[in-house]
Amino acid sequence: MFLLAKKLLFHLDAERAHNHTLQVLSLAAKFGLLSKKPMVGSNQIELAGLKFPNRVGLAGGMDKNGILLDAWAQFGFGFAEIGTVTPKPQNGNPKPRMFRLIEDEAIINRMGFNNAGLTQLALRFKQRQHTGFILGANLGKNKSTENHLAESDYCLGMQTLFPYADYFTINISSPNTPGLRELQQAERIKTLLTALVSFRNDLPLRRPVFVKIDPDLPDLDLYPVLESIGSAEADGLIATNTTLSRPGSLKSIYSAEPGGLSGSPLFDMALERVAKIRNFYGPSFPLMGVGGIDSLERGQTMIQAGADAIQVYSGFVFKGPTLIKQLALSLPLPAN
Numbered sequence: 001m002f003l004l005a006k007k008l009l010f011h012l013d014a015e016r017a018h019n020h021t022l023q024v025l026s027l028a029a030k031f032g033l034l035s036k037k038p039m040v041g042s043n044q045i046e047l048a049g050l051k052f053p054n055r056v057g058l059a060g061g062m063d064k065n066g067i068l069l070d071a072w073a074q075f076g077f078g079f080a081e082i083g084t085v086t087p088k089p090q091n092g093n094p095k096p097r098m099f100r101l102i103e104d105e106a107i108i109n110r111m112g113f114n115n116a117g118l119t120q121l122a123l124r125f126k127q128r129q130h131t132g133f134i135l136g137a138n139l140g141k142n143k144s145t146e147n148h149l150a151e152s153d154y155c156l157g158m159q160t161l162f163p164y165a166d167y168f169t170i171n172i173s174s175p176n177t178p179g180l181r182e183l184q185q186a187e188r189i190k191t192l193l194t195a196l197v198s199f200r201n202d203l204p205l206r207r208p209v210f211v212k213i214d215p216d217l218p219d220l221d222l223y224p225v226l227e228s229i230g231s232a233e234a235d236g237l238i239a240t241n242t243t244l245s246r247p248g249s250l251k252s253i254y255s256a257e258p259g260g261l262s263g264s265p266l267f268d269m270a271l272e273r274v275a276k277i278r279n280f281y282g283p284s285f286p287l288m289g290v291g292g293i294d295s296l297e298r299g300q301t302m303i304q305a306g307a308d309a310i311q312v313y314s315g316f317v318f319k320g321p322t323l324i325k326q327l328a329l330s331l332p333l334p335a336n
């Protein structure tokens with residue numbers, strides 16, 4: 001079934017295929033054809049105070065507007081990260097802005113946080129039926145919000161969604177919003193995160209705050225950034241977002257398209273990041289690994305490198321639900 005759908009969808013432009021798929025799945029969910037009950041893996045995990053039914057999540061960006069929410073459970077995921085959502089709706093960058101690099105099992109995107117905004121997403125989240133599936137809200141800032149005012153966009157995200165989302169991800173690592181990655185600089189991230197964690201502490205419900213970082217920070221900058229994230233008392237890290245680099249091995253005609261690269265060629269970079277982060281913080285800091293996981297072996301390797309849980313985007317596009325279910329059932333327990 002997946003192979004047939006893939007054959008048909010891969011004839012379409014990548015973004016149209018993505019939108020058609022979500023429309024069809026949304027209809028299926030409406031008629032109750034998709035299960036919202038998570039698949040419970042043999043090795044559930046408690047992370048940042050949350051009980052994850054299994055350790056495979058849908059990565060940010062696939063369901064920016066919360067079309068499926070808990071119905072992502074149908075495909076084997078134990079959790080899903082919804083968004084990136086920004087306070088105001090925005091169109092994102094001109095199309096085309098998403099490219100499949102089929103020969104490389106990779107994707108390049110420069111979507112630019114196209115999304116329907118916080119109010120719409122909150123309306124959708126409100127309809128949630130809690131089934132044990134975990135939903136994170138991946139928060140961004142509007143393109144029109146200057147970096148020195150970014151704090152208020154992220155706070156508005158938490159303020160609006162805290163009744164519904166199980167955790168928050170602060171996204172400061174997308175390469176497609178001009179200047180966003182500057183917020184990752186050690187001093188800025190410390191100020192920003194300290195303010196966000198303090199805002200979160202005053203909310204009536206405690207929602208863990210994760211930070212998603214990019215794979216392109218040189219080591220020299222990475223360690224001060226990790227220091228800052230630790231001292232701001234963020235609850236966990238997600239590594240990594242897409243890369244602006246282009247490995248020499250890429251074959252596709254789209255490989256020079258501007259934007260962030262995901263999928264198979266990102267794996268080694270993401271893995272190295274996860275290993276360094278685990279090494280830096282020691283065994284108990286909650287850490288999710290994401291980037292190029294497209295086989296059980298890669299999932300296992302990511303866990304062995306120190307990830308407590310993993311997330312998948314491109315692997316789901318290229319390999320489908322079989323991969324997710326296999327990972328959910330067979331990932332080993334974390335190394336730490």
Ligand SMILES: Cc1cc2nc3c(=O)[nH]c(=O)nc-3n(C[C@H](O)[C@H](O)[C@H](O)COP(=O)(O)O)c2cc1C
Pocket residue numbers: 059060061062064083084098107108109111113138171174212240241242261262263264266290291292293311312313314315
């Ligand atoms: C089309 C597309 C859109 C994405 N949008 C977002 C986003 O809105 N927010 C985010 O945090 N990450 C976004 N990502 C990055 C993914 O969440 C993930 O970090 C990255 O793709 C690496 O994982 P993968 O190799 O499994 O795809 C996007 C990725 C793709 C391919």
